[in-house]
Amino acid sequence: xxxxxxxxxxxxxxxxxxxAIEVGQSIRLLAGATDSSAAQVAADVIIGDYTDLEDLRRAxxxxxxxxxxxxxxxxxxxxxxxxxxxxxxxxxxxxxxAQDKLVMRKRLREIGAPVPPFAAIESVEDAEAFFDAVxxxxxxxxxxxxxxxxxxxxxxxxxxxxxxxxxxxxxxxxLMAEKKVTLVRELSAMVARTPSxxxxxxxxxxxxxxxxxxxxxxxxAPGLSExxxxxxxxxxxxxxxxxxxxxxxxxxxxxxxxxxxxxxxAVNELAMRPHNTGHWTQDGCVTSQFEQHxxxxxxxPLGSVDTTAPVTVMANVLGGDTDPAEPMGRRMAQVWQRxxxxxxxxxxxxxxxxxxxxxxxxxxxxxxxxxIDARAAAHYLVHGRWA
Amino acid sequence: xxxxxxxxxxxxxxxxxxxAIEVGQSIRLLAGATDSSAAQVAADVIIGDYTDLEDLRRAxxxxxxxxxxxxxxxxxxxxxxxxxxxxxxxxxxxxxxAQDKLVMRKRLREIGAPVPPFAAIESVEDAEAFFDAVxxxxxxxxxxxxxxxxxxxxxxxxxxxxxxxxxxxxxxxxLMAEKKVTLVRELSAMVARTPSxxxxxxxxxxxxxxxxxxxxxxxxAPGLSExxxxxxxxxxxxxxxxxxxxxxxxxxxxxxxxxxxxxxxAVNELAMRPHNTGHWTQDGCVTSQFEQHxxxxxxxPLGSVDTTAPVTVMANVLGGDTDPAEPMGRRMAQVWQRxxxxxxxxxxxxxxxxxxxxxxxxxxxxxxxxxIDARAAAHYLVHGRWA
Ligand SMILES: Nc1ncnc2c1ncn2[C@@H]1O[C@H](COP(=O)(O)OP(=O)(O)OP(=O)(O)O)[C@@H](O)[C@H]1O
Ligand SMILES: Nc1ncnc2c1ncn2[C@@H]1O[C@H](COP(=O)(O)OP(=O)(O)OP(=O)(O)O)[C@@H](O)[C@H]1O
Numbered sequence: 001x002x003x004x005x006x007x008x009x010x011x012x013x014x015x016x017x018x019x020a021i022e023v024g025q026s027i028r029l030l031a032g033a034t035d036s037s038a039a040q041v042a043a044d045v046i047i048g049d050y051t052d053l054e055d056l057r058r059a060x061x062x063x064x065x066x067x068x069x070x071x072x073x074x075x076x077x078x079x080x081x082x083x084x085x086x087x088x089x090x091x092x093x094x095x096x097x098a099q100d101k102l103v104m105r106k107r108l109r110e111i112g113a114p115v116p117p118f119a120a121i122e123s124v125e126d127a128e129a130f131f132d133a134v135x136x137x138x139x140x141x142x143x144x145x146x147x148x149x150x151x152x153x154x155x156x157x158x159x160x161x162x163x164x165x166x167x168x169x170x171x172x173x174x175l176m177a178e179k180k181v182t183l184v185r186e187l188s189a190m191v192a193r194t195p196s197x198x199x200x201x202x203x204x205x206x207x208x209x210x211x212x213x214x215x216x217x218x219x220x221a222p223g224l225s226e227x228x229x230x231x232x233x234x235x236x237x238x239x240x241x242x243x244x245x246x247x248x249x250x251x252x253x254x255x256x257x258x259x260x261x262x263x264x265x266a267v268n269e270l271a272m273r274p275h276n277t278g279h280w281t282q283d284g285c286v287t288s289q290f291e292q293h294x295x296x297x298x299x300x301p302l303g304s305v306d307t308t309a310p311v312t313v314m315a316n317v318l319g320g321d322t323d324p325a326e327p328m329g330r331r332m333a334q335v336w337q338r339x340x341x342x343x344x345x346x347x348x349x350x351x352x353x354x355x356x357x358x359x360x361x362x363x364x365x366x367x368x369x370x371x372i373d374a375r376a377a378a379h380y381l382v383h384g385r386w387a
Numbered sequence: 388x389x390x391x392x393x394x395x396x397x398x399x400x401x402x403x404x405x406x407a408i409e410v411g412q413s414i415r416l417l418a419g420a421t422d423s424s425a426a427q428v429a430a431d432v433i434i435g436d437y438t439d440l441e442d443l444r445r446a447x448x449x450x451x452x453x454x455x456x457x458x459x460x461x462x463x464x465x466x467x468x469x470x471x472x473x474x475x476x477x478x479x480x481x482x483x484x485a486q487d488k489l490v491m492r493k494r495l496r497e498i499g500a501p502v503p504p505f506a507a508i509e510s511v512e513d514a515e516a517f518f519d520a521v522x523x524x525x526x527x528x529x530x531x532x533x534x535x536x537x538x539x540x541x542x543x544x545x546x547x548x549x550x551x552x553x554x555x556x557x558x559x560x561x562l563m564a565e566k567k568v569t570l571v572r573e574l575s576a577m578v579a580r581t582p583s584x585x586x587x588x589x590x591x592x593x594x595x596x597x598x599x600x601x602x603x604x605x606x607x608a609p610g611l612s613e614x615x616x617x618x619x620x621x622x623x624x625x626x627x628x629x630x631x632x633x634x635x636x637x638x639x640x641x642x643x644x645x646x647x648x649x650x651x652x653a654v655n656e657l658a659m660r661p662h663n664t665g666h667w668t669q670d671g672c673v674t675s676q677f678e679q680h681x682x683x684x685x686x687x688p689l690g691s692v693d694t695t696a697p698v699t700v701m702a703n704v705l706g707g708d709t710d711p712a713e714p715m716g717r718r719m720a721q722v723w724q725r726x727x728x729x730x731x732x733x734x735x736x737x738x739x740x741x742x743x744x745x746x747x748x749x750x751x752x753x754x755x756x757x758x759i760d761a762r763a764a765a766h767y768l769v770h771g772r773w774a
Binding site: 001002014015017018021022023024040041042043282283286287295298300301302303304306308309327328329332333336337340341342343344345346347348358363 | 389402404405408410427669685687693723728
């Protein structure tokens with residue numbers, strides 16, 4: 001049976017591992033530490049550094065495909081591996097669009113995908129000019145390395161823009177600016193694509209961000225017109241095809257009102273791997289994003305993306321300010337007592353404020369009730385008390 | 388988080404492992420060999436012999452609960468472990484009923500559960516007397532150690548009964564006899580029970596046995612009257628309660644016509660662990676039998692047993708006479724190509740004729756079509772060609 005080498009050993013690799021076991025595949029992990037989320041539960045683990053070519057070589061040796069649980073492997077190493085005959089999925093030409101927010105936006109503009117107005121920022125003057133152009137509605141972003149809202153700023157006036165940009169450029173942070181959009185809400189359109197070109201888009205979900213961190217996803221997105229949903233799915237497919245993405249692609253979207261008050265969408269971010277907004281597929285869909293990712297990178301036919309319930313809500317379990325005295329096992333028991341249908345997923349991570357340590361999936365018939373219940377379940381797991 | 392020690396490392400332990408990972412639990416395995424189905428994919432494996440008390444002690448050290456993927460651990464060892472403070476679920480008093488077919492039937496008769504007429508067989512005379520009592524409709528069974536129809540015989544006449552019994556007794560095989568029932572079909576009623584006494588019965592399934600091996604399960608059992616389904620579920624609950632079973636209990640049932648031509652049921656066999664006829668729950672039910680078993684033995688509240696599809700069919704993948712030239716990975720691709728909704732589960736086992744190496748779960752709306760498709764998928768995985 002094929003071996004898939006996964007670079008990175010966080011919760012995404014961990015959840016790939018469970019799916020790999022079920023379909024009889026093998027996963028080899030390149031992990032930074034033996035106690036990382038996926039390394040705890042995997043049988044075939046290489047400890048090493050994903051920025052080190054020799055460590056990468058050890059991890060991918062003999063693997064049928066190499067894939068990732070994050071986008072931070074240096075492009076030049078991936079090119080070297082490919083020149084040595086390694087099957088890297090997705091490849092570096094696709095991945096660069098998930099690594100660099102400016103490169104991505106330029107590429108999306110080229111292929112006609114909707115993005116908010118943006119500009120490269122290489123000086124305070126660039127930033128001030130963009131500030132004027134968008135009437136002060138500026139969102140400043142580090143081009144690389146941002147996550148969970150780190151690396152995103154909303155300066156309030158021209159003076160703050162100048163000071164912030166001066167400071168960041170001095171610190172060596174490559175920057176871009178984007179027009180601040182008046183959001184109706186955020187959506188996520190996910191799709192899997194194989195090297196042979198098969199594509200399978202999932203239903204579009206609503207994603208709720210709190211302080212830049214995804215806290216909730218509702219599938220399918222409530223109240224989204226079939227027309228806009230269809231456009232979002234098609235957009236994800238087009239991006240996957242045009243950028244040559246293989247495996248799972250998440251297209252994070254802004255929903256906003258256009259000048260005529262009509263709902264419209266624009267792309268915010270791409271992730272080329274399973275994504276937080278796809279966790280619901282584990283319990284709400286015939287094929288989960290983790291199984292689909294493995295199938296896609298191995299160029300197997302893709303699985304059905306039919307839903308198994310009218311609505312599925314995913315609520316993240318983020319470490320609270322303090323870790324409750326009640327052990328997690330007892331907290332789970334409380335949640336299961338109240339919600340026998342709650343599917344709890346935990347990542348084997350220790351508590352740290354704001355850290356993603358797990359999620360709850362809950363399926364139901366009624367969107368609002370399911371949201372309320374999923375939030376309540378996640379809240380209990382975080383705080384050890386009901387909201 | 389709690390650690391569950393699982394004695395045995397076959398496919399049942401393997402599938403417990405994937406569920407354990409998802410809920411953030413840890414599993415420790417006592418495996419006979421590093422390449423056994425579950426040991427291949429687990430991080431915490433003790434190699435040892437489940438009949439050796441010292442090996443058992445090593446495996447259960449520090450575990451919050453101890454459970455099994457088979458029923459063959461010697462009762463005296465379990466009693467010793469319990470006297471040393473180990474939390475064994477299910478306990479030896481329950482387990483003996485899954486170890487010895489005669490003990491089980493006596494116990495079931497005591498609690499008023501329906502079983503076909505039976506007798507202890509300690510001599511050829513016992514067997515001949517039973518033969519006469521049931522008008523020659525005899526099924527002879529080894530009391531212990533049978534599986535997949537090994538240890539079950541249907542002697543055709545009085546002479547064959549005598550010769551077979553003489554031979555088996557001489558070989559030291561403890562025997563019992565049971566009236567051969569004219570089956571309408573076989574059913575399976577599964578339930579989970581916690582040490583605190585919570586019970587959750589699954590929908591009753593139809594199970595198809597071919598040459599004594601389970602080859603197919605259809606959930607819920609097609610055409611079963613709600614009244615009989617209710618009786619079967621209640622029977623499973625009663626047996627679990629009366630025998631003090633914890634974890635998952637499978638009650639294998641005969642469906643037959645009574646003297647008035649009415650459908651009736653009797654118990655054939657008990658298994659106190661996840662069971663082949665419960666594999667469908669992985670993809671057709673909110674809570675799989677593997678997650679439920681772990682929750683039950685840890686005395687957590689049980690999960691919802693709601694189905695996620697009108698019908699789910701499980702078809703076993705049993706090694707064929709020869710292993711096809713086409714590698715399993717390519718066979719899976721063929722199956723997925725034709726059935727994007729097929730959920731393939733493989734156990735990491737090498738080919739051997741008749742060996743259980745995996746199963747396919749398929750959900751659908753139409754019982755007959757889903758059966759045909761699930762069989763076709765399993766057939767391809769076995770033979771590398773369509774039926
Ligand atoms: N142009 C914009 N207009 C309005 N809000 C924005 C804009 N860009 C980002 N945001 C807000 O900031 C949040 C974080 O931004 P972004 O997704 O770019 O950051 P990130 O750190 O890459 O996050 P993630 O880890 O979710 O990919 C978004 O979810 C959105 O709520
Ligand atoms: N009394 C009986 N009357 C008719 N058929 C029987 C009877 N007992 C057993 N059988 C048939 O033989 C098969 C195997 O019997 P049994 O389940 O007792 O064996 P086993 O080896 O313990 O199987 P398993 O591994 O499924 O528990 C049954 O599934 C059934 O088809």
